[in-house]
Amino acid sequence: MERLRVVGGARLAGRVRVPGAKNSALKLMAASLLAPGETRLGNLPRILDVEIMADLLRRMGCTVTLEWSRQPGHHSGTAVIDVPVEPGHEADYDLVRRMRASIAVLGPLLARCGRVRVARPGGDAIGSRGLDMHIDGLTRLGAVITNEHGFLVASAPGGLTGATVELDFPSVGATENVLMAAVLAEGATVIDNAAREPEIVDLCLMLQAMGAKIGGAGSSTIEVQGVSRLSPVTYETVPDRIVAGTFAVAAVMTQGDVIVEHARTEHLRIALDKLSASGADISAVPDGFRVVMDRRPRAVDVVTLPFPGFATDLQPQFAALNAVAEGVSMITENIFEARFVFLQELARLGGQIRTDGHHAVLRGVPRLSGAPVEATDVRAGAGLVLAGLVAEGVTLVSEIHHIDRGYAGLVEQLTELGAEVTREPVPGPVPVG
Numbered sequence: 001m002e003r004l005r006v007v008g009g010a011r012l013a014g015r016v017r018v019p020g021a022k023n024s025a026l027k028l029m030a031a032s033l034l035a036p037g038e039t040r041l042g043n044l045p046r047i048l049d050v051e052i053m054a055d056l057l058r059r060m061g062c063t064v065t066l067e068w069s070r071q072p073g074h075h076s077g078t079a080v081i082d083v084p085v086e087p088g089h090e091a092d093y094d095l096v097r098r099m100r101a102s103i104a105v106l107g108p109l110l111a112r113c114g115r116v117r118v119a120r121p122g123g124d125a126i127g128s129r130g131l132d133m134h135i136d137g138l139t140r141l142g143a144v145i146t147n148e149h150g151f152l153v154a155s156a157p158g159g160l161t162g163a164t165v166e167l168d169f170p171s172v173g174a175t176e177n178v179l180m181a182a183v184l185a186e187g188a189t190v191i192d193n194a195a196r197e198p199e200i201v202d203l204c205l206m207l208q209a210m211g212a213k214i215g216g217a218g219s220s221t222i223e224v225q226g227v228s229r230l231s232p233v234t235y236e237t238v239p240d241r242i243v244a245g246t247f248a249v250a251a252v253m254t255q256g257d258v259i260v261e262h263a264r265t266e267h268l269r270i271a272l273d274k275l276s277a278s279g280a281d282i283s284a285v286p287d288g289f290r291v292v293m294d295r296r297p298r299a300v301d302v303v304t305l306p307f308p309g310f311a312t313d314l315q316p317q318f319a320a321l322n323a324v325a326e327g328v329s330m331i332t333e334n335i336f337e338a339r340f341v342f343l344q345e346l347a348r349l350g351g352q353i354r355t356d357g358h359h360a361v362l363r364g365v366p367r368l369s370g371a372p373v374e375a376t377d378v379r380a381g382a383g384l385v386l387a388g389l390v391a392e393g394v395t396l397v398s399e400i401h402h403i404d405r406g407y408a409g410l411v412e413q414l415t416e417l418g419a420e421v422t423r424e425p426v427p428g429p430v431p432v433g
Helices: 022-034 048-059 100-113 132-140 172-182 198-210 241-253 269-277 312-323 341-348 378-389 410-416
Strands: 002-007 013-017 037-045 063-068 076-083 115-119 144-148 151-155 164-166 188-192 213-215 221-225 234-236 257-261 281-285 288-292 328-332 352-356 359-363 372-374 394-398 420-425
Touching: 002 378, 013 410, 022 037, 022 048, 022 076, 022 100, 022 172, 022 198, 022 241, 048 063, 048 076, 048 100, 100 115, 100 132, 100 151, 100 172, 132 144, 132 164, 132 172, 172 188, 172 198, 172 221, 198 213, 198 234, 241 257, 241 269, 241 288, 241 312, 241 378, 269 281, 269 312, 312 328, 312 341, 312 352, 312 359, 312 378, 341 352, 341 372, 341 378, 378 394, 378 410, 378 420, 410 420
Parallel strands: 013 257, 037 234, 164 188, 372 394
Antiparallel strands: 002 394, 002 420, 037 076, 063 076, 115 151, 144 151, 188 221, 213 221, 257 288, 281 288, 328 359, 352 359
């Protein structure tokens, strides 16, 4: 058990490189199951979730080798995944419970094997994320799905057949699972109200490189013409827009000067516009952007929505910014109803916060006060670290396994930018008597 010790007061300055996107890398690894042979995925972030997904694929008979970069500042690497002709079709609870993204093997295994048994997933405690849309979409393609003793058991006795799938909400996970099943289904599939996130586009590009026929990637309607087989591929993961946004917010909060390398501004337009409105000077540089801030930020309102709206995964970071901003802000969370649990921890640091349903009002204070806090999910952990950077004294962030699931080398990167952040063991209980 470890925690992060964050000493407040540093001004971040320098360069930081963003690795591949967590929310894309895990799905690309799952997509490798669609083709027998050796797939190579580059620019994967060196995070715990990639290790878990690699173990999950090994359980299915794949040979997986992770090769991490030795270049300074590069917290990324390559996965070499050799998929057997007949992969296993069961994802056990002991791995699935640790990472919700493991449900992404449902679609590709159903398409390849005609049957699959996947434990219901665990992951972040940020609210209800039911699997109904995954199940409904795959059922429309011809799957028969039952719930047995904590497992989803799916089969396609007559094979998968293309159909029109209308999603009630532009769910990223449901879009991905239906898409990966549809590429090997017979006939045409149309996914209406599909998710439009850059990670969905990244998955489509990889599938197209494997031989899939897909149109409409990045729009709300994705059209798929099924093919009989796909081929293994070499592919590079898209940069992580959430990690890039996290460092941009950190630069603004600490009144710093940070160049975020290997980042795509087109994936962060609304977030960067919000930071500009807070008073930051943001400019494009080759392969990234620069954030310069020389004053206390102004408060900005945030409303989370599916892409191209404001990303829910950046909401905690902006809550931390608003906690120390000049003025009053309102945050509206429309995606995950339990994400405001993080605000209780932010209040422990002195944030003046009032919540009402899916709305939160924050009145900025000049400075927060360091205290012990607990990360409840990946992005909440990042938000607490950012808050600790501008708090008086020391902030101790526990449950950092959440942070390790989404941020590669965060301590090293913040240290290189001038912050004082270290990992330390969590003290055990004091013996009695």
